[in-house]
Amino acid sequence: MSKTQSGTLYATIWRWHFYAGLLIAPFIFLLTLSGAFYLFKPQIENYMYDQFYQVEDTGDRIPPSEQIDTVLDRYPDATVTGYRPGEESTRSAEVQVMRDHEATTVFVNPYNGDIIGELPQSDRLFEYVSSFHSEFMLGTFGDRLVELTACWTLVLILTGLYLWYPRGQKNKIFGVLIPRLKKNKNILMRDLHVVPGVWVSAGLTFLIITGLLWTGFWGANVQSIATNSGTGYPPSVWVGNAPSTTVQTKDIADVRWAAQNLPVPTSDIQGYIPVSIDDIVETANDIGVHPTYEVILPTSTDGVYTLSAFPPKAKDEATIHIDQYTGAILADYRYDHYEPIGKLMAWGITVHKGLEYGLANQIVLFILCLGVIAAIIFGIVLWWNRKPDHHIGAPKIPQGKTAKGFIVLMLIMGIVFPLVGLSLIIIFLLDWFVIRKVTKIKTFFNS
Structure with missing residues (x-):
């Protein structure tokens, strides 16, 4: 030249x-500033909501169904959408409800069923930061x-x-x-x-x-390419045949990036008697789902229970769909099932959030x-x-x-x-x- x-x-x-x-x-500055603040979300939320999070370990826990019943007794007009048992013995359980068209978390002492407090989604600081x-x-x-x-x-x-x-x-x-x-x-x-x-x-x-x-444009298209490149989700994810459905997991639950396009199976209606949330939690513990998981409840007669784990490390990610009537696992999608590019992306996202390697x-x-x-x-x-x-x-x-x-x-x-x-x-x-x-x-x- x-x-x-x-x-x-x-x-x-x-x-x-x-x-x-x-x-x-100016936009880079704002994104960098908000990102730097978001990095310390775990520590800041633990400090801000300590009165909601911390409980004393007094022995055996009462069943999740009783915890949810206590919440419904307090809020009879609420609709329960999810349940989070808590990842430590001194951490409260969380019951997600919809009240007056607003998502609210009700914190419950899992040892005696006492309601510790409630926190509307709109009052969470990091909802706005995010x-x-x-x-x-x-x-x-x-x-x-x-x-x-x-x-x-x-x-x-x-x-x-x-x-x-x-x-x-x-x-x-x-x-x-x-x-x-x-x-x-x-x-x-x-x-x-x-x-x-x-x-x-x-x-x-x-x-x-x-x-x-x-992102909603480039990210969504990359996600579609990654999950529809001819291989899709591996057969080992499904118990039986893969479902033919247009409903994706991201439509019913907050899940990790790699699982957002995972098709949602349907429950096999048998007598219209769903299994208890207690059975779902027991299944989650039996199959070794990381304790940060949340149970998303079905919203229709043929809907499914969904277990969504948001652990600090990518290798512990899990998205699991369970038949609401039989309690059978219909899909079990974990980090080990990801394609190499999916594993790389999952790791990259947890690093991006400051979670993968801790402090x-x-x-x-x-x-x-x-x-x-x-x-x-x-x-x-x-x-x-x-x-x-x-x-x-x-x-x-x-x-x-x-x-x-x-x-x-x-x-x-x-x-x-x-x-x-x-x-x-x-x-x-x-x-x-x-x-x-x-x-x-x-x-x-x-x-």
């Missing part, structure tokens, strides 16, 4: 990095905005690494891997933006990809979040210090043809991440029909 071509490519990538960063930096982190609390529009932010952050990482690469400066460390703290203000701000950005780039890419798996996992990701926040803040300060009065401060648009390498990169990003492709079309239309046509706007964007 000639020096002219190289210079054109560098200027093009710099300009795109500048604008992408300026536009999405909603903000996943969709900015804006529903489908917010979900797409989060996905777009994540995808363009990948563009920022790739273009940033290209700009950072130390051309012709062998064995240079300062300004590349270590900030030059004794240089002038602009150089210091540049290094405090670039160096943390380089250090966090790999970890941030990991968080983006694992986070994208939960060490949380600390590493928190440091990573601090690095991202530092790169954003110092990047904005750097731009503000350098910005001239007459335009936004973007690098001048390079003369001549756009570098082929950059065009290929954007085409690949647009194909792999369709929302990036759509946004590129919008950007080019704005550039062609607005920015280039209006002199003041053209000057402002330094085009």
